[in-house]
Amino acid sequence: MRIQPAYVARRVAFAAATLLAAIVMNFLLPRLIAGNPAEMIASQTALGSPEVAEAIKKQFGLENDSLLYQFKQYLVQLAHGNLGISYFNYPTPVSQVLLHALPWTLGIVLISTLLSYAAGWLVGIRGALKPGTWFDNAALAVSFFINSVPYFWIGILLILLFGYKLDWFPMGQAFSVEYDSLSAAGKLRSISYHAVLPIVSLAIASLASHILVLRNNLSRALTEDYMVLARAKGLSSRRRTFQYGVRNAFLPSFTGFMLSLGHVVGGAITMEIVFSYPGIGMLTYNAILNHDYPLIQGAFLMIAASIIAVNLLADLIYPFIDPRVNLD
Amino acid sequence: MSLLEVRDLQIEYASARGPFKAVDGVSFSIERGEIFGLAGESGCGKSTTAYGIARLLRGAARIVGGSVRMDGVELTKLSDAQFDAYRWARISIVLQSAMNNLNPVMKIKEQLIDAILAHRTGISRADALRQAGELMELADLPKDRLERFPHELSGGMRQRVVIAMALALRPELIIMDEPTTALDVITQKGIIDKIVELKRTFGFSVLFITHDLPLMLEICDRVGVMYAGRMAEIAARERMLAGARHPYTQGLLRSFPSLTGPRVRLEGIPGSTPDLVAPPSGCRFRDRCPHALPVCGSVQPPVQAGEDGVVSCHLYAKEDALDEAAAAGS
């Protein structure tokens, strides 16, 4: 299937508009609800150096009262990758702190999402094909339960069980203390070993919505006329189920899959805290504890930008799986 | 022997307020090469009858009595595996054009050949594709549409694809459930003409279902009219055109404008269909019938077959039949 330039342009424009909205909110919200932005973004006491504080105020145009001027300066600094200086990690710039943390978060979020999506598929399809069986009912009950508890609670329980009681996996951190002295393979092993529980926790926490969505989609597809016709044609139940049912159930779920990434990232924030996992979530948590406002803002922007990027990617992949998309 | 013999068919639905019979003792037959029409208001059980014949009933519905014979073979008694030999190869179906009966994510050609490949073991994919091309020609469709997806075709074209598909294995019976509803009049005309033409070429029989009685009288050889799960009247086209006998058929005919005849005032039939969960005793049409007799309230009208067809109404009951029925009812 060929991709139409107009479609690509539209999706890119939409992503750009979303990013702009995130930037505007990031700029405006602190200025609307907190009294003095200068005190928050370039606090002299927090930075400990009047010169640095002055320099940042100048960069972001904070000495000027015009909101428009400040926004212009903000955009200029953003374009240069300048998000200010982290109070807590002084004098490291916010952008650098974030770039260190991002891979950890992206790693566990993407892997756990793929895992839970795949698992949700298997369970949801089986449930939709055999509705009302004990398997289906159990899957629904578990899904509702998971949807009713905080993400991080699942993480805590898993640590309690598999970390503390059974001692199968480490209780936190992304790698062992002797990480620096390890070989490349050893490092990889250490990282994988530490990532198991966080990834499994996130996957379980986000499993429920995948099960429910896929089950619903497939149940609906199964009642469509083309399913009746497929049966009348005498097609094997295998072909009916997969070529006619599942393929049609998959497409709408794909969009939901991408939207769910936002949820998972939200959940990952608290999950990282539970596991002391050095990603954006942990960073945000420390930033909140230390009133590190530049870092909080930067983290928000980083999260928003990553999700927008992943969504754009999904939009561009979509026409390859759904033949209908290029028309509308 | 008739191609299809339906005798006393009963189909039950489970509903919130208990089971009810959507089809309650329906009998008719279809001859080879005949277009048999099944008419009636929505909910009268005409589609359920057709789906029951093709064993396509969904979830809450099931056949609880009666028989469906094709060439003398009892279809309702066949196992699923045995019935597979009938699916599409001997009985195919064309569903309402309003709904999506083509899989939106598969190319037309895939959907045309998958039935062929499923039934004709030993046929190559290339041969199946060639046959698909021939089918497209039969339905007056350009061959390049084979490579398209359903959404890239107009509603009329999609329906032609479905008709072409129904012919794929040269079945003896094609069930057509409102095949032209939701299409505009001109497209509708084209498709109907095509169906009649194809029938002449291939000699299959058609069970044609619609609520559009004038259309039915145009193309069907014989017509059955259903009301509230029962067959009210069956008559040849000419007999119907000359004047229906059952008061319900008469009312139904009056509620459509005649395409050829003089303009007459349209009359709907006042009242609504009875509750099938707790059906009334006697004739189910009696509350809406302008000719209702006292006996209609208590005795189910006997089915009377004769030269003029079949009618189920006390107005035409022979005296002895009426006495018999009254005796049985009291």
Next chain:
Amino acid sequence: MRNNRSKPRPRSGKAKLWAGACILLLFAAVSLAAAQIAPYPKNDIDFEPWLVPSAVHLLGTDSYGQDVFSQLVYGTRTSFLVGILAGLITTIIGVTVGVTAGFYRRWVSDALMFLVDLLLIIPIMALMIILASFLPSMGLTSIILVIGLLSWLYMARSIRSQTLSERQRGYVEAARVAGMSDGSIMRREILPNLYPIILANLVSVTTQAVLAEAGLSFLGIGDPKSVSWGTILALAHANNAIMYDAWWWIVPPGLATALFCFGFILIGNGSLERFRYKRGASQQ
């Protein structure tokens, strides 16, 4: 025909409604009479820390020597209030925006929905964090507002699309011909038909609100003075409850959220079944 599958029988939903109502009433009663139900005063630290559950302390004590059961009872009030009120705010905004944007297809509403589509991509949790962390102080009211005002996006979208399809139906046209004003068409004709979808959304936003409060409290940007299921978990985590194997401090708050949400889900599913049951009965 050999079709021995048992016939699916539509359920009336009554049992579910009752069970759900009982659960929610239980929580309401606990939040109203917290002081009477809790065996010990709020934040009372008079006991030995890390006591395992016993007759004296049903759910043991935490690292500060507080009775966990009492804290849980007091926490119910916060979580219940936040869930109900934030859920209500969300629903009101979501329904209003969704219905008007679906009914009036003018550029204003289209632009609004475009904005909603944009914002939907950004994780709500991140938005809440940035808003909550910049607010000068976080009280219960701020939490309710932050959650309530930020969660309506998805709901507005789903209600709008349903309104759009309702608008195509004949009855709207009929009402207009009959001279009904736009306002009463929306209220009296469209809204009742949206009932199932509103209900489904209400259930989900309320449970989301409870979970969001837990998340914010866990992040340390909740109301520092009040006790909630989220703050209990946050304290448990911060004080290494896992290392002390203090499951009695960890498990109950999570189960409480689960039970609360379960009550809502029961009510939601129950009334949907009831709705379909009555409709089905009148249509057959």
